[in-house]
Amino acid sequence: MNPNPEIKVKFVDLGAQYKILKDEIIKKFDEISSKGAYILTDELKKFEKNFADYCKVKYAIGVGNGTDALFLSLRALGIRQGDEVITAPNSFIATAGAIVAAGAKPVFVDVKDDYNINPDLIKQAITTKTKAIIPVHLTGRPADMDTILIIARKHGLYVIEDAAQAIGARYKGKRVGSLGSTGCFSLHPLKNLHVHGDGGIITTNNKELYEKLLKLRNHGLKNRDECDFWGYNSRLDSIQAAIGNIKLEYLDDWNKRHKEIAAMYRKNLSDVVTVPVDKEFEEPVYHNFMIQGDKRDELQKYLLERGIETKIHYPIPIHLQEAASSLGYKERDFLVCEAQAKRILSLPIYPELTDGQVNMVIKAIKSFYSNKNIKMSKK
Ligand SMILES: Cc1ncc(COP(=O)(O)O)c(C=O)c1O
Structure with missing residues (x-):
């Protein structure tokens, strides 16, 4: 790499x-x-x-x-x-x-x-x-x-x-x-x-x-x-x-752009990874756009090699942190959260991101999954 x-x-x-x-x-x-x-x-x-x-x-x-x-x-x-x-x-x-x-x-x-x-x-x-x-x-x-x-x-x-x-x-x-x-x-x-x-x-x-x-x-x-x-x-x-x-004046426009980017990711990636789908009661602002996919760590590395930064929010759930040890929790206490922590990946999303950059991210993710011939498991 x-x-x-x-x-x-x-x-x-x-x-x-x-x-x-x-x-x-x-x-x-x-x-x-x-x-x-x-x-x-x-x-x-x-x-x-x-x-x-x-x-x-x-x-x-x-x-x-x-x-x-x-x-x-x-x-x-x-x-x-x-x-x-x-x-x-x-x-x-x-x-x-x-x-x-x-x-x-x-x-x-x-x-x-x-x-x-x-x-x-x-x-x-x-x-x-x-x-x-x-x-x-x-x-x-x-x-x-x-x-x-x-x-x-x-x-x-x-x-x-x-x-x-x-x-x-x-x-x-x-x-x-x-x-x-x-x-x-x-x-x-x-x-x-x-x-x-x-x-x-x-x-x-x-x-x-x-x-x-x-x-x-x-x-x-x-x-x-x-x-x-x-x-x-x-x-x-x-x-x-x-x-x-100053910034509050711009916030609605910025959040609108977040939603546009989220829509682009959702439309183009839903066949290769799990994407968030809005529920009927919500109007999200997509502070983060989190996908879930197989071989997440490999995907993150693959994207970085192609100049695309991503993050994981968050790789270690709070109940499994050293700081929380006195609370008495253990692995498998929260199965949904723990399973998500292994598969989630946050993609770049901010108002200044261009459509060209969003497409670059989409293309790279699609190419990762087609190269690897990975069968998606919807967990
Ligand atoms: C969900 C959540 N709660 C609380 C905080 C704490 O905010 P701050 O970093 O401003 O103290 C953050 C952000 O960092 C957060 O993402």
Whole structure:
């Protein structure tokens, strides 16, 4: 294998987006820097209002990152040591990490073919200690929220949406982040709407939670000199908020391009690999386009040799991570998630990707499977 193939299709190309927005961003950076207005300013308030309007919720609270959005939501809802929180084992490690950081225990439930938590299995994971469910809208596809909310209501549980990968996705016409007690978003550089570094935002319709979260992210301070309770320092900087304001204007167009690319992949690859197919209740944003195929590792290597970068989200499920060993899980506990982890591959998908590049990826995948004469097994 050529160890340094010329990359023709990058997995992400953050520089390409910056090039388009450079003038707007530099102008704003200069304006904020000249004023020296960096923290908890009107620029942040403006982003919070714009983001809340976009998600059709009453309130939004800018925080340091998506992990803090989850952690602070858990704290605001009073979840603490001794409590259990149900979530999916195939998410990014941060979902479970935030539960552990809040002092609680993550309890995993297997997923379905759309990579989202299987609501039919939630009931059997509920104990007297369960306080909340965190469905993850993985790859930008919404989880089955109605069913999850009915279970939560019946058992008196909070629902915190991990919408880190799904900014702009809709469930039955409603934006994700508007359905649970809170919606937690990441603005990390790899997300559909990203700032220039770490960033996160929480959405809610609950005024009491909103007011608590405003204080929690700022040391528990009521004002400059008075502190109501112990809190944290997790604020979204003004420069990042300003970049968020600029980019929010483009988000729907970008998400539209994600969907176009997803449609191209789906149309041309469904005969050789398993592709995601939208369910009737969802409008995904395809943060990731995940295929499943036989000989996945060979395929990834083959694509890289032809200058095409791909990634695996995620090769080791959370319950099998060393960090999770004290939780007592073992291999074969979550068969669907574990089987998917061996077969999934995320293809490049971002607004600046050209049709020519998408076709290059399609052609290479088709050629891999025809060369190898691999018979697809639909697992
Ligand atoms: C599903 C999910 N949850 C949580 C996070 C954590 O977000 P952040 O990296 O901004 O802390 C991420 C992203 O990294 C994610 O993909």
